[in-house]
Amino acid sequence: MPDKSHRYSASMIVIHWLTALLVLGAWFTAEGGRKVAENPPLLHFSLGLAVLALMLPRLVLRVAGRTPEADTQGWLAAAAKAGHAVLYLFLIALPITGWYTASRMGVSVSFFGLQLPALTEPVQGRPGLIAELHENAGTIILILAGLHALMAIWHQFVLRDGTLRRMSLR
Numbered sequence: 001m002p003d004k005s006h007r008y009s010a011s012m013i014v015i016h017w018l019t020a021l022l023v024l025g026a027w028f029t030a031e032g033g034r035k036v037a038e039n040p041p042l043l044h045f046s047l048g049l050a051v052l053a054l055m056l057p058r059l060v061l062r063v064a065g066r067t068p069e070a071d072t073q074g075w076l077a078a079a080a081k082a083g084h085a086v087l088y089l090f091l092i093a094l095p096i097t098g099w100y101t102a103s104r105m106g107v108s109v110s111f112f113g114l115q116l117p118a119l120t121e122p123v124q125g126r127p128g129l130i131a132e133l134h135e136n137a138g139t140i141i142l143i144l145a146g147l148h149a150l151m152a153i154w155h156q157f158v159l160r161d162g163t164l165r166r167m168s169l170r
């Protein structure tokens with residue numbers, strides 16, 4: 001079993017699980033097409049922007065070196081690192097492309113009531129490629145997170161290396 005030094009810090013653990021809940025919440029509150037302009041999904045915007053807001057402390061904590069040593073070595077550790085990097089990329093790109101899409105549709109974006117500036121000029125007609133990327137990436141991240149969860153469960157119950165405890169407070 002990993003001892004305390006093989007665990008993520010309490011703040012990283014809280015941010016990890018909060019982010020997972022927010023991503024799920026953003027997915028369930030997502031709307032596409034005309035409905036967005038007529039009745040903007042403000043909860044979707046806020047939950048998604050909260051994911052972005054949490055990336056700042058998360059990256060600072062990570063760069064500050066508060067990450068436990070990997071329990072595995074070699075290709076498995078490298079694959080986990082690459083997988084985590086892809087998840088990080090999605091966690092940043094998704095909210096920004098969503099914000100950009102809303103601005104392009106001429107829909108104003110707020111974060112739990114706080115009005116935010118538009119990222120681009122509005123256009124008539126379809127919002128374009130970034131919007132499509134956002135919609136697809138919104139579902140792809142759930143698939144990636146599902147695979148990531150399966151890997152964590154495999155580590156825990158097949159390799160029995162206590163991986164889940166690395167992301168648990170107790």
Ligand code: HEM
Nearest residue numbers: 019020023062067084087088145148149152163164166167
């Ligand atoms: C949307 C959902 C999720 C996202 C975006 C996500 C993202 C991430 C990321 C980026 C890391 C790497 C952290 C770092 O090194 O800085 C991580 C680690 C981890 N995640 Fe998730 N995660 C999600 C859901 C889950 C679920 C459902 C489980 C468990 C069933 C889980 C278990 C873990 C564990 C155990 C680690 C630590 C891995 C290690 O370094 O040994 N995650 N997660």
Ligand code: HEM
Nearest residue numbers: 026030031032033045048049095098099102131135138139
């Ligand atoms: C983790 C964060 C996010 C996830 C998982 C996510 C997911 C999704 C998904 C799956 C869709 C497609 C819905 C459908 O086709 O019915 C969508 C659409 C949309 N999202 Fe997000 N989103 C996130 C963050 C955001 C943010 C922060 C904003 C704005 C500030 C935003 C704005 C939009 C807009 C405007 C659409 C409609 C696009 C269109 O109709 O072309 N999203 N989102």
